[in-house]
Amino acid sequence: MAKSPAPYNIHDYDVPLTTVDSVLFTVHDEKLKVLLVQRGNAPFAGKWGLPGGFIEQGTDVDLEMCAIRKLKEKTGIAPPYIEQLLSQGGASRDPRGWSVTIVFYALVAHVNCEPHIDSVTDVQWREVSALSAKDLAFDHGQIIQLAHERLQQKALYSIVPAYALPNEFTFTELQALHEVIIGTTLEKKSFRRRIEKAELLIDTGKSTVARGRPAKLYKVKPEGRAYRFVRNLES
Amino acid sequence: MAKSPAPYNIHDYDVPLTTVDSVLFTVHDEKLKVLLVQRGNAPFAGKWGLPGGFIEQGTDVDLEMCAIRKLKEKTGIAPPYIEQLLSQGGASRDPRGWSVTIVFYALVAHVNCEPHIDSVTDVQWREVSALSAKDLAFDHGQIIQLAHERLQQKALYSIVPAYALPNEFTFTELQALHEVIIGTTLEKKSFRRRIEKAELLIDTGKSTVARGRPAKLYKVKPEGRAYRFVRNLES
């Protein structure tokens, strides 16, 4: 327990193996998907797990920046939305010993990272409803389920899921997205009333051109990003 | 980056100084209070901070159990309610280097730990509204504020604050507690409607004896503890 102030030695403390992982969601083909990475090293080599890893003490200024760095490496871009989910830690979740993971969940538009992901083989979008916890590394199956439940709450009470859409989107697209996340249909009028009351969207003035009546295009208000925002990809 | 499976050496990894801290709330004299501990060692020796510390890898099975152990050491009992708040981590929050703290918040009835705390000098209940962030160790002032905000949400939408009361309590006591937490008054009828609809309380059949009409005594349903519960102190 000798403790000289300046020279800090990690061996003075009973410190667990600490990592940062993220559950990155997107929606494609009307299905909710999550980004998984095939592990190259033990433990769980060859299995698929969440993107993440060790903190780089010289690079990462805080936990969120660490999570963003890892996601950027795997997808090519920083996600427009990220938030801390929870931390899991215990003696038995990693065969190497006591470990802790700080988990974030994040959203990204599928189109914005498709090219980068298509170019590698060890990173894939996987449908959430088709995942089996026992096929995943560590306790990542359970963590994904927790993240999904949190995202479902967000879909019911906020417009956070909008960050899984391109910058400009229609009301109908947003509703369809929310429906995919929560797994049921929503009333059109009620949905619109709720979103309008929140006043978190800006009418861009533009409209879609397609079969049927044109739909107004909206984007998320910058102030709507009261939660910590990451990077502004809009013009 | 050499990685032999079995022998695990902490120095192979860039691991931060990881600790577990808790924000333990109670209510006494119609004021919301939080448990603080005076630090004996550097950094911030002499300053007051949250109860917590390093994980004991041989003792603690997971993060929550670690938090409970620390609280038991300081108060003499395990809190009837505890939940993870968030994790803070960064390069500059601890002068010793990159550090992470996993923070829990918890509730306890003041009467249940008063004797133990009165017997020591380095543990105190401190009024939340009278705290100044700059007088506290690390970023603990900011963390307490976040915990308070979370508790306020719980007071508006759940009966979690009930765990800061003795096992049996009246509706009026519960309402007064919620009012202290959120800092405003609540409508009696609306409050009762909300609590009754949730069906999380059991009528004990007993009543108070005092001036005025006797009040029914309730306790929290065991199933009301859908959130992870800690220890059942009731008979």
Place this chain on the structure above:
DNA sequence: TTAGATAGTGTCTTATCGCCACTTATGCGT
């Protein structure tokens, strides 16, 4: 010009919430 398709609105009904007065049940002072 019209049918089909999709966007967006009007409006009735139903549930919920804030509000406040009223009733109920006790202790206590005289």
Place this chain on the structure above:
DNA sequence: ACGCATAAGTGGCGATAAGACACTATCTAA
């Protein structure tokens, strides 16, 4: 013993919000 002060608990009205669903609006394609 009686009524008054005190605190618990309820009734009920009007405002607001939420669900349901038919209706209108505006485009493309043939």
